[in-house]
Amino acid sequence: MPDIIFENEIVRAENLKKTFTLSRKQQKIDRTSLKRKVAVDGLSFSAYRGEIYGLLGPNGAGKTTTLRMLSTLISPDEGDAFVLGHSIRHEAAKVRDCIGFMTGELKLEGFFTPDYLFDFFGAMHGVAKEALAKRKRELFAKFGIDRFSGVRVADLSTGMAQKTSLVISIVHDPDVLILDEPTNGLDVLTAKVVTDFLSDLKGMGKSILLSTHIFSLVEKLCDRVGIIIDGKMAAEGDLSSLCAGSSLEEKFFEIYRGIKGEAL
Amino acid sequence: MKLSALVKKEFHRFFHDPRLIITILLPGIIIYLLYSLIGSFIGGAETYQYQVYLSGQSLAVQSMQAAIEESGSKIEWLTPETPKEAVEKVKAGEASAYLVFPENFDAAVLGPSDPAHLPVVEFYYSTADDGAGEAFYAIASAVLQAYGARFTISAHNFMGEGDVGRLVMQNLLPMLVVTFIFSACMSVTLESVAGEKERGTLTTILATSVKRPYIALGKILPLSCIAALGATSSFLGVMLSLPKLMGLNLGLLLESYGFSSYLLIFLLIISLVPFIVSFISLVSTFSKSVKEASAYTSVVMIAMIVLSLVSAFVTDLGIWVAFVPILNVVSAMQQLLIGGMPVLLSLLSLGMNLIYTALLVAVVSWMLSDERIMFGK
Secondary structure, eight states, X not given: OOOOOOTTEEEEEEEEEEEEEOOHHHHHHHTOOOSEEEEEEEEEEEEETTOEEEEEOOTTXXXXXXXXXXXXXXXXXXXXXXXXTEETTTOHHHHHXXXXXXXXXXXSOTTSOHHHHHHHHHHHTTOOHHHHHHHHHHHHHHTTXXXXXXXXXXXXXXXXXXXXXXXXXXXXXXXXXXXXXXXXXXXXXXXXXXXXXXXXXXXXXXXXXXXESOHHHHHHHOSXXXXXXXXXXXXXXXXXXXXXXXXXXXXXXXXXXXXXXOOO | OHHHHHHHHHHHHHHTOHHHHHHHHHHHHHHHHHXXXXXXXXXXOSSOEEEEEEESOOHHHHHHHHHHHHTTOEEEEEOOSXXXXXXXXXXXXXXXXXXXXXXXXXXXXXXXXXXXXXXXXXXXXXXXXXXXXXXXXXXXXXXHHTTOSSSEEEEEEEOOTXXXXXXXXXXXXXXXXXXXXXXXXXXXXXXXXXXXHHHTHHHHHHTSSOOHHHHHHHHHHHHHHHHHHHHXXXXXXXXXXXXXXXXXXXXXXXXXXXXXXXXXHHHHHHHHHHHHHHHHHHHHHHSSSHHHHHHHHHHHHHXXXXXXXXXXXXXXXXXXXXXXXXXXXXXXXXXXXXXXXOHHHHHHHHHHHHHHHHHHHHHHHHHHHOHHHHHOO
């Protein structure tokens, strides 16, 4: 096996492939008779330290599957990926220790308070009690959660609950944050809370990998973008060189039509 | 630390939610009130007017009289003209019991004894009608037990038609207990495991580096404790309502079983709780929603009730029953409740339940790692 040199690479995906077996119900929804669907088809890309990397694509393009593979929740059929040099195939626990993972929808139990959940997930990541208490004070104060730390998540506003969710995803001070559709389904105010939060995290030196289908989010936040269509990397690069004067939306549809050959 | 945090979270979730506490304790209270109400409609006296034929003499008779009067009942000692007459009267339900002490019983019991020739106390009674015969037998046995094991009791029970309901109750009690345990396990496990999976909060935990067996144990251990609490509530509800339901004296009922019987019944119940919680956790982990898990678990519960009924009406199933979960506990409990001491069956059942629980925990851990089960659509 050749030596892998990562240097500033925080994530390196190499020829990732993932295929799912479709149930009859899914076959009906997808209007296909095929029993298997290739969700991710030989995807390779790299994300670098300190940047926000966006995976842009339509629904069903393979974004969520890719992020789930990188988070070690599911395994690739082929290929491998390395997060801070740790293989997602062979060092899943190490990968989980150095990433923060969050899906767009709030996935915290509404019964508990931010205070309790922060401590709980701190314990899940093996953070020492003293360090955890210090980190909680800092993060809660920085993001304005301290005043609501004793309120149940179910009783928080959507924005505060989303902030709580984001803060808890970085409880263990991970170097890499993986976010699946972080603003999906949120109202404009809450979406702004999230984008501001991500900008702050970038300012704190965190590396962020996010998936989205919202052009404005990529334009506002991302340093580099990878466009995924049908599980394949259709285009990749920093925004200015990729768009070359046109908007991201125009560029995306130009690429999309080039691949799918469909009139929109 | 991680396991401890997972366990504490489940306890915190339960003990800080009054609704959940009520949900788990309410069945026991309802059972007690309902059964007591049924008992009051059926009727059933706790005090009796005993008429007991007596042949031979013993100091134990005075102790029996004292115990009976202390319980608020009255006793009339009768002398039979012939033993046959006394037996016929008991059979006909015209007398509560017929007690026969051998000659020089007290001397034989209190003096040096020959284990090969222990004196025999003959006891004729009927559990028919008002239950006085059975109640007297329980008191007399308890008094005689104070004399030690230097004699044997030869009991002859003439059962009447009225006993059928009573016997059915005795046979059904283990099934009822198992059903309550299952209900308690269902109420806490479905929501905690299938609910977390459905809401996606389990994914948040899976995205951390905590080991899957810890997640499985972090659910099963606390949920077993909580379910045991619910099962205890239901069990107490049944036990405390039995006197009113069946017209029995609870004190006598409890005295009629030894400490070892209670210990075994307790251990059998305790061994069943983590097994059922693990099983429902497995079903819940497999299911995509609480609704789906409830549907599967309801089918399992019906199968379990049928399995328990088999044991209630079929005796002498053999030692193989120890290898069949649930049926093993029902069978062992049934034997214990009728006064037996199935030590081998009980110990084997405890061991097998422990092994099955460990296997189920391992399967749940594996399922938590399986992406098709956890993230399949």
